[in-house]
Amino acid sequence: MIFASDNWAGAHPAVSDHLAANSGGYATAYGNSEVDARVAKTFCDIFEREVGVYFVSTGTAANSLSMTALARPAGVAFAHAEAHMIADEGGAPEYLAGGLRLCPVDGALGRMDPTMLEEAIGRYPAAFLHSGQPAAVSITQATEIGTVHSLDDIDTIAGIARRHGLPLHMDGARFANALVALDTTPAEMTWKRGVDIVSFGATKNGCWCAEAIVVMEPDKHEALPFLRKRAAQLFSKSRFVALQFEAYFRDDLWLSTARHSNAMAARLAEAFRASNAVRLAWEPQANEVFAIMSRERAENFRRRGAIFHPWATPRGYEGVGADETICRFVTSFATTVEDVDGFTRLLAS
DSSP states (O other), X not given: OBOSOTTSSOOOHHHHHHHHHTXXXXXXXXXXXXXXXXXXXXXXXXXXXXXXXXXXXXXXXXXXXXHHHHOOTTEEEEEETTOHHHHSSTTHHHHHTTSOEEEEEOOGGGXXXXXXXXXXXXXXXXXXXXXOEEEXXXXXXXXXXXXXXXXXXXHHHHHHHXXXXXXXXXXXXXXXXXXXXXXXOHHHHTTTTTOOEEEEEOGGGTOSSOEEEEESSGGGGTTHHHHHHHTTOOOTTTHHHHHHHHHHHGGGHHHHHHHHHHHHHHHHHHHHHHOSSOEESSOOSSSEEEEEXXXXXXXXXXXXXXXXXXXXXXTTOOOOOTTXXXXXXXXXXXXXXXXXXXXXXXXXX
């Protein structure tokens, strides 16, 4: 009963098999192979426009290089206060972007609050030399706590960014989970709403190591290939990243794996709703479920074989008792009905 993280899951057999079947022979290096070109075309088809695609090794690299591409001198980027790039990336975005500052913006349940975003941008007048200048806005989709920005949410935030002349970045480490939760298309969730650049994650959803920066207007970011090289993120054998994406997109595997992990999260949430001892912290929308329980009960579940992690109480969230904790349960393509039902029996006992 492993609910620690979707990073703990292995690779989907279709991805592993495709890598194994194509691991021999020779291919042009540094992103110039035939499979690289095929996958770039697939990205364009998926997003319904010509996009620039740059493979990187991790979501942190994707976020950091996206910020680097959008950085301005003395620049300030605005992200949710609990966004991964603020809370969990060890200063990598600021480091790689040459001193870009990240300004936290609050918002309930992981979603950026538009009014607070306006206020935050207003604290950095572009003409005031000493405060620095606004450079970008970033939203996380799905959020760090398993919620999703609606299309209207993205529209609103993109409108604010446009009014201030700021590009909009989307951290899509769980892009597919958000996409199927909204039952929409990549185009509708990104550039049709005003998103300029996406950190497109696949590692959490069945790949071994496949992340990409997707740029909606490549001509505006001609420096990105050089920035990626400088950051040591240009793979010599990038075909092996491309092969993962090729299997990931084939027959819509990426959507079916995301639907499965979301469905397992919904099944787990139902078990929490039915419990008298544990309660949902908030309604999940993607593949992360957060529950409130006593610390003693959480430890008892762990002793009986469940693996999950405690989670810091979100800013402004109330309702967690002194002897209680919020715990995160993450499902993945590898989570089975038996895993969820096994934990449900623990809850009942």
